[in-house]
Amino acid sequence: xxxxxxxxxxxxxxxxxxxxxxxxxxxxxxxxxxxxxxxxxxxxxxxxxxxxxxxxxxxxxxxxxxxxxxxxxxxxxxxxxxxxxxxxxxxxxxxxxxxxxxxxxxxxxxxxxxxxxxxxxxxxxxxxxxxxxxxxxxxxxxxxxxxxxxxxxxxxxxxxxxxxxxxxxxxxxxxxxxxxxxxxxxxxxxxxxxxxxxxxxxxxxxxxxxxxxxxxxxxxxxxxxxxxxxxxxxxxxxxxxxxxxxxxxxxxxxxxxxxxxxxxxxxxxxxxxxxxxxxxxxxxxxxxxx
Amino acid sequence: xxxxxxxxxxxxxxxxxxxxxxxxxxxxxxxxxxxxxxxxxxxxxxxxxxxxxxxxxxxxxxxxxxxxxxxxxxxxxxxxxxxxxxxxxxxxxxxxxxxxxxxxxxxxxxxxxxxxxxxxxxxxxxxxxxxxxxxxxxxxxxxxxxxxxxxxxxxxxxxxxxxxxxxxxxxxxxxxxxxxxxxxxxxxxxxxxxxxxxxxxxxxxxxxxxxxxxxxxxxxxxxxxxxxxxxxxxxxxxxxxxxxxxxxxxxxxxxxxxxxxxxxxxxxxxxxxxxxxxxxxxxxxxxxxx
Numbered sequence: 001x002x003x004x005x006x007x008x009x010x011x012x013x014x015x016x017x018x019x020x021x022x023x024x025x026x027x028x029x030x031x032x033x034x035x036x037x038x039x040x041x042x043x044x045x046x047x048x049x050x051x052x053x054x055x056x057x058x059x060x061x062x063x064x065x066x067x068x069x070x071x072x073x074x075x076x077x078x079x080x081x082x083x084x085x086x087x088x089x090x091x092x093x094x095x096x097x098x099x100x101x102x103x104x105x106x107x108x109x110x111x112x113x114x115x116x117x118x119x120x121x122x123x124x125x126x127x128x129x130x131x132x133x134x135x136x137x138x139x140x141x142x143x144x145x146x147x148x149x150x151x152x153x154x155x156x157x158x159x160x161x162x163x164x165x166x167x168x169x170x171x172x173x174x175x176x177x178x179x180x181x182x183x184x185x186x187x188x189x190x191x192x193x194x195x196x197x198x199x200x201x202x203x204x205x206x207x208x209x210x211x212x213x214x215x216x217x218x219x220x221x222x223x224x225x226x227x228x229x230x231x232x233x234x235x236x237x238x239x240x241x242x243x244x245x246x247x248x249x250x251x252x253x254x255x256x257x258x259x260x261x262x263x264x265x266x267x268x269x270x271x272x273x274x275x276x277x278x279x280x281x282x283x284x285x286x287x288x289x290x
Numbered sequence: 291x292x293x294x295x296x297x298x299x300x301x302x303x304x305x306x307x308x309x310x311x312x313x314x315x316x317x318x319x320x321x322x323x324x325x326x327x328x329x330x331x332x333x334x335x336x337x338x339x340x341x342x343x344x345x346x347x348x349x350x351x352x353x354x355x356x357x358x359x360x361x362x363x364x365x366x367x368x369x370x371x372x373x374x375x376x377x378x379x380x381x382x383x384x385x386x387x388x389x390x391x392x393x394x395x396x397x398x399x400x401x402x403x404x405x406x407x408x409x410x411x412x413x414x415x416x417x418x419x420x421x422x423x424x425x426x427x428x429x430x431x432x433x434x435x436x437x438x439x440x441x442x443x444x445x446x447x448x449x450x451x452x453x454x455x456x457x458x459x460x461x462x463x464x465x466x467x468x469x470x471x472x473x474x475x476x477x478x479x480x481x482x483x484x485x486x487x488x489x490x491x492x493x494x495x496x497x498x499x500x501x502x503x504x505x506x507x508x509x510x511x512x513x514x515x516x517x518x519x520x521x522x523x524x525x526x527x528x529x530x531x532x533x534x535x536x537x538x539x540x541x542x543x544x545x546x547x548x549x550x551x552x553x554x555x556x557x558x559x560x561x562x563x564x565x566x567x568x569x570x571x572x573x574x575x576x577x578x579x580x
Contacts, residue, residue: 007455011455011457014457015311015457018308018309019308019309019310019311020309021305021309102449103453104399104400104401104402104449104453105397105398105399105400105419105449105450105453105454106397106398106400107395107396107397107398108395108396108397108398109394109395110394110395110396111394112394129395133454134453134454134455137454137455137456137457138455140457159392159394159395160395163393163394163395163424164395164423164424164427165297165301165424165427165428166427167301167304167305167427167430
């Protein structure tokens, strides 16, 4: 496995791979890797070679007062885990390599970026879309792997790839959870021991509506109330949003139909957590995937 | 020569070209071709194969009330001229092929897009940057050729290519002029016979400061006044702007230094025209290229 620090070196590798018509797979990460990230590498191994994992804590997707400075960093451990998982190249550029002086171009995916995470984190998805496009241009992957835990991000990246005619297929991979249901996240490292119980309330809220939906509930207002009630029961949790939206438009729905997402975000202490469930129509029933 | 109507067909050709490590050259046009466009093809022929010319009148770079509907179209003649010039593929998609329902992604090059043309044509450069990026993604050219008549556009595309790490080198080609100095433009077809004299006032304004600069004038305020006076002398011309700016930042300068651009825009009758001159420092002197 090779660690690549510069755009030009990475580009040279990408050019050779595409001249050889190889199926490059990209797993973009901000490091602080957990089993969720490694599941993306395992997915990439099914059909891609070479596999490139990027490690770049992207300053442009953090807002003022967010956790850019203290975002967990564990480069040596990450590199060892990626090598063990079968990655061929780790692309780990510096911020100045990605954003040289005078950088001024941004990508916006209008209509999907403003609500939910975008409302709580203005500019976040502009930063995400811009850096992901840059990574795609540098690595030129035929497949790129994203976790479905960041459901809105996944939806926005798919839209960007379609709209800009990118020659990269976006693959969404299932959420990986701790034994107690907590969705794996690098930010879980911030949680204090006494907050851990409250942190699982997002998962428990989603589990509660899974039970309701499987019992026949279709009324979104009532399902949203169920989710909010579970999170509100935790003293150390502060709900940001819990709502069921159309999976395509990310707009609120009144009644379950086609494919929906139940999205929940909350602060637990000072740690902001998100989680979601995919709600898919199958004939007369709905399946809920956590 | 082949005419390609769909993104998927064009992408297939591009994939084969890059798998063969060929140097694809792209000449993006809106059709209504003149010698300026053909000079871009000639430049591409110096080192590129295959050469792709696109013909697409991009609705997103026209503002409300601009000339999208009546923009000159001469597809059969354009195709014949491109074949004659040695183009291998003409990419001529429909608007719906480029902007399918639900399209919502935009690219902005902040700080270079708001002044000059951008002030008179809000959103214009967002439309240009977005469609050019899409064409690059579809055609995957190693070189793309743009006329320097659209100096601000050329500067913005170069910035976008650098900022987004595009694997496409932007080549700027000299302005091609009519015998009377008028810069070639598809919009010259709008000019009435009696407006033709006034239309050359942009060229004459630039020629006047070329003479002044070669005689030693360095004061930009005085040079700007010279340009404005030449255009103002024409009754049927209405000046939009005439100013000398830094070629890199496109910000106004007080005194000639390094590389500058003299940019001029005016309405002649109902036709909006632009022109420019490149002012380059060589030791103690400046050369002015019209």
